[in-house]
Amino acid sequence: MAQQKTPILKVHKLFKQFNSVIAVNAISFEMYEGTITGLLGPNGAGKTTTIQMILDIITPTSGQIRIFGQSITTQREEVLEKMNFSSPYVNLPLNLKVIENLTTFARLYGVQNIKKKIIQLADFFEIGDLLPKMTSSLSTGQLTRVNLTKALLNDPKLLLLDEPTASLDPDIADKTRKLLKRIQKERGISILYTSHNMAEIEELCERIIFMNKGNIVDDGSPTDIIKKYGRKDLNEVFITIARSHQ
């Protein structure tokens, strides 16, 4: 448990207000190396705002974010070199071939030996045959795998995944989860994961942080939280928490 002493991500009293709306209300949490943490909550809970503040896409009103012990605001480039992000709501340029997109992003992350890295990841995600294809011609499942390939190009130590299995059919979603588990195990990556699929969260995450109306309302392992609320699964806990704060 010695590794748990150095948080890979430390969020301290993070606060974000848009005009009169408090989106994130002075939340604090830490994430440790090699863990998968689920960030859950109903729509408007503040998950996306939190993730975007971690990525330095939104500037916090107040509070601190330290990643790998460094500040995302003052050491942005150094921090972003070691992390990555994937979301089905963000596209790669559709007018480029898959290989061109991956090569471009590999260059942006300063990846060494780009060709070897892409082939290695393409094997892992079984997208080798997609590399010469136009990105616009891919199916949703294929795009998800290409997005995940992009997210691993720089061997990130911290990976932020925003609903990576949304809009995938159950078969592809299951394959994607297995791939994520495998990469997390093999590479020891820390993953911050958002999803509305509670079964998926139970399967993947060893820890979950529940947010509602900008606050963290619970934090613990899925088993402990289910036990604490006296429910049969995480889905019921989710509904209980969402409705109790309405």
Place this chain on the structure above:
Amino acid sequence: MDVFYWPVMALLVWGFFSVYLQKQNAENINIVTVLLGALIFWEFLNQSQKAVSVAFLEDVWERNLLNIFVTPLRVSEFLTTTVLLGLVRIALISIVMGVLAFFLYHFNLLLFGFFLIPFVVNLLIFGWTLGIVTTAIILRYGSQAQILAFGFIFIIQPFSAVFYPVSALPNTLQIVAYLIPTTYVFEGMRALIRTGQLPYMLLTLSTILNMVYLVLSLFFFNLMFKRTKARGALLKLE
């Protein structure tokens, strides 16, 4: 607003051009050379502005902006890349336009010789400045401001003496014209055609104004980018 924008701009440009035509007999200038030179120079300016703002919009339309801004890429590097890509585009366009103008109208763009370089550099710099300003406004005001990427440049066209000299403008508008760096380029081009001498003073004034506006545009962009991040609006662009 769009309904009035283009007709008003066309009326201003061609209205002032007609005033110029009325006077030009006395000036003994080859009007075809002046017009084609102006048209090609205008395209340098137009394309360099679009290179910056349309490159940014393409990332917005592709919903790729987040992927770009979560990489270690600095905003300054992003802007520099759009400028460099624009240079390639402008080089290709100028070759095509130069060749077509030569074969169709016997207009030789190279008649300006090496003097072409300071003219084009000033046009490109002001184009980038306008591109940076329009991108900053799009960042701040979102989708509704996207039209600026295509139309903003035409606001300066009537006052920048592109197709006619500054003297064709009313006195008040002449003051506005002299605040625009490209006015000196177009005036300089006509002076060069007329006298064969490079108008150093005009080019110096253009360069000084260009430097001032470029620095101001970068400050403006930086301010708008910070405000966009504070408002959480970067991803709401589409």
